[in-house]
Amino acid sequence: MFRRTFIGAIAATTVLALAACGGGNDDPLGGSSGAGGGSAPDKVDSLTVGSANFAESQLLAEIYAQALEAKGIKVNRKLNIGARELYMAAIQDKSVDLLPEYTGATLVYFKKDATENEAEAVYKAIPGALPKGLEVLDKSAAADEDAIVVTPETAAKYSLKSIGDLKAVGKTLVAGGGPEFKTRTAGLAGMKDKYGVEFKEFKTLDAGGPLSLKALKDNTIQVTQFFTTQSAIKDNKLVVLEDPEHIHLPNNILPLIRTDHKSPDVASTLNAVQAKLTTDGLTDLVTRVEVKKESADAVAKDWLSKNPLS
Template sequence: MRRRTLLTGTLAVAAAAGVSAATGSVAGTGPVITVGSKQFTESWVMGELYAQILTARGFQVVLKSNIGSADIIDRALRSRQIDLYPEYTGVILQTFAQPKHMPTTAHGTYLAAKEFEESRGLTLLTPTPFQNRNAVAIRTSDAREHRLRTVGDLRRMGSISYAEYPDNITGPLGYDAIVKAYGLSRMKVRPLNIGLQYPALKNGDVDAADVFTTDPQLRRYDFTILDDDQAIFGFQNVSPVVRRSLVEEYGTRLTEPLDAVNALLTEKAMQALNEAAAMMRLSPAKVADRFLRANDLK
């Protein structure tokens, strides 16, 4: 059967359902698997995708959404309150492993994260094609006028303003790090809460902005993402973190459905899923259900 990785048509109608991050369960009759997710829309949707595909394959799934930050959900996994959850490979290294030097490729990041997790009795399954990482966006008209391709090319625009969310100004992936890595001494920061950078950039209130690469707003505005050729943002593919004992017990019955879902999650697909949940106000459960059905997985 032909699979469609986007939700074209299926999610074109915005239902009057609010976004839900509640803890609940998904019906099933087989072995019990507890799936967790973090505290934002993309993680809720991926948690639902994992829970629903495993249910369709005969597991009895308990879904615990909105558990919390990386630190909190990691503790929940290691204390066996959950069995698996979606995590970003770069986050695993930056938050937990903290190597002296970060890998310089997406594959290298995945391998290093997997090696670290296996040292703790966990493992990673196949990662998604998409990454959700910080990036620098500009208006496409400016990119064309000034021939901008990389973040360093921003020097050609002279003095510019950069929208950054307050918590990230001094962080390793934020404004200060960008200025230092790319020598952008004439770039001034404008603190804006997450989400406000998009209308500010569109309206010309700022010249560039920190964005996340799967944000649905990137589908709606004529922006260009500049190449991070210094790789300061790292690599952030998503992989299910799962207790290794479960993989040994259930084998491909557990891993193949999760791998099948992850293989479909391109950047465009994840943007569409996020848009459906965050902007069209469909529940993550409904978004996941329609995506799996559209791709013949339910």
């Protein structure tokens, strides 16, 4: 959820920001604590919410922000920060205090050798992987999974059903997508490691966006990554390749928050949002933003009006 641009110049900064990981504990407010997270405050007057550089993340950030504002908490917004490498650095250097995130993507970001691949196991493994000062709250039933997709024509031409089927033909095909798709376990790196798949070329486009869709439909590329809450998959009859080796982990929506901004009011408000989110509902909301071009703040306001939290 999980779209999910790595800039090499910030790599060293990101690595430094990942210092100090360890074990976690259960949080009586709901959700899970990161290692050595310290004491949560009794009250928070303001916080900064950030988001990634794709519509769903910005929409979820707006829902979180407006829900908190309705509770009298001042919210600053730093939306469209970039890909995970950038916004994770931002929450660790305290540029932002809260982010909408995804269970599987969060776990493997902080624990690259994670072996958990079931939804509950992935969620329970996150606290022990988090750096000091970060926590997650309740995971939602709503999930947005990564998906390797091809056109129906490409699937038929090469008899593709699984990612592994690409091994025999990959070196004749071009993959494309956001720059992070090339380097992540959920992308080409994982496809090579787990399935032995390599491609003739990689074209840097966008993450599950219009550039990648156009290139796929034009046959400029043959393989890319989309996300399961995107209507583009169904609307264009794209074929999602099966992933028996689980390079794509369950990606339930959850808030990632700094412990020093997780007051009882903040936690309970965000957990109430989490309880109302559904995958089908989120898919409809993303369609309104991505396809119908409604603003994220307007869609968030409408959703909250129809899903009162108290």
